[in-house]
Amino acid sequence: MSRVVVVGSINVDLFARVERHPRPGETVLGSDGSTRPGGKGANQAVAAALAGASTAMVGCVGDDAHAEVGLSLLRRAGVDLTRVRAVPGVPSGVALITVSAVGENSIIVIPGANHEVTRDDIAGLELGPGDVVVVQGEIPVEVVDETACLVERAGARLMVNLAPVVPLAATTLRIADPLVVNEHEAIAAAGILGVEVGEDTDADHMDVASATDLASGLVSSGVGSVVVTLGADGAVVASGEGEPLTCAGESVSVVDTTGAGDCFVGTVAAGLARGDGLAEAARAGNAAAARAVQGHGAQESYDWEERR
Template identity: 35%
Template sequence: MSKKVLVIGSINKDLVVTAPRFPKEGETILGNSFYTGNGGKGANQACAIGKLGGDVSILGAVGDDSFAKDLCNALISNNVNTDNLIVKNNVSTGIAVITVTEYGANNIIVAQGANALITKDDIKEELISLYDIIVIQLEIPLEIAEYAAYIAKKLGKTVVLNPSPAVKLSRDFLSYADILIPNETEIDIIGGIDYAFECGVKNIILTLGANGCDFINKEGRKHFDAYKVNVVDTTAAGDSFLGGVVRMIADNKSIEEAIIFATKVSNITVTRKGAIDSIPTYDEVVSKKWCQIPM
């Protein structure tokens, strides 16, 4: 029986412009197209787990606006339980303004909106006690993310921490993480791999973009290659990868097995436009024929 997952994190409406390149400071350039999507790291990760067949719920906040309804419908349609969704009155739903270049690179500016108004009162022990795996990122207030990790750890839950957006974290916060999933920039800002282990992190999955990832724990370091694909949009690459890892861990797979599966999930995701819409289903991942020679 698959373990139950609770994702605690952000829910955003994505406003996306595609462009030939990123503008320089003070420069105006013409974009190629505009579209809206549903995202936020919390929503992306929850939908990834849901689309991959996991038993997942989300704890997050939206405003009392039209974007909130769109996002709620998107979560439900991707098999995410929304019973713990919180509506904050007189505030906008979170917004992410995203630029995607013709090479698939992206940059993102987030206006937190309702995400910034999550409080400790919203993080209830009796709720967290119902789940086995707690997934946390940092697009909600840092002290709330740390408090959620503390409660989860106190209750003996498996804590998966994605330290994004990158900020310096307390030693206590890091000590709550059973699995830390940063990219290279994020691990540097945290203080490095050795520092994370000194703080009590047990396992690190260091994502390396097109170069795959490294799995690091007390037993050593192992590299996993990505596969060669035609990159269209990397917006949800990291979130879909995390979703793949958590989905497999929920089925009691090893971290190594989870990484292999998650790499395939992410490599499909980057061949498509958008965030949630770009994430594949479980059947798409297992039915695809993969190149035997990785990058």
């Protein structure tokens, strides 16, 4: 089995639970106040490892107490941390997360050491043709773009999760196979690639038909393959081979959506490294994400029981 290599962020999540998210200028009472490991890159690496992939993480932490918290579940999942660098005098990345009574979250990310990741951190990274390299938007853009070039030269497979939306080079998105985006990110990707978006396309209420049209447009612009995630409605998968497919979602009782998208991405990456087709990997990602939203937090809500 080939490896999954995640080049991305490592954070500590500071959680607050509220009845509802505060309006501007409003103070509300909350609960929890826990500190847990997070970061899109770390979440995806943990999910990939728990899905059975040999997984390595590339990123940075600070030299503070938060660093050990951020790395704790990566270690427990068996992720290779050889290329995780501690940066002296810099705090680890932190995410401030509020979760409402209906499970919806609001997140503020303070990058800290994640902005210290440089091209040197990926220099000499040994990749094989079957390896899957995952990148997101929580480290410097130039490092993500350079990683894409490195992956292309090595003949490995690049998986781009355009989250949060950052101005990646159009060539980086075209190297992606797949590009994984939600509704808002799909529209942003279309803007980067010059893909026309229909006037009736609404990111807040995107249906399967609109997502299919958008995914097809992104593939036509040169992206290797595209997955548009639609929450409970599942995901649309498009590539240059055949018609787009819809992978049905699962209706579950939502406790906390934090990290569910990252669980999907990591699980898909593990499936691709195993040799699964993209649609099959996306179905597994849907199932893993559906289980994750039924638990609290990000990495803690993943498939630890199945691993044991």
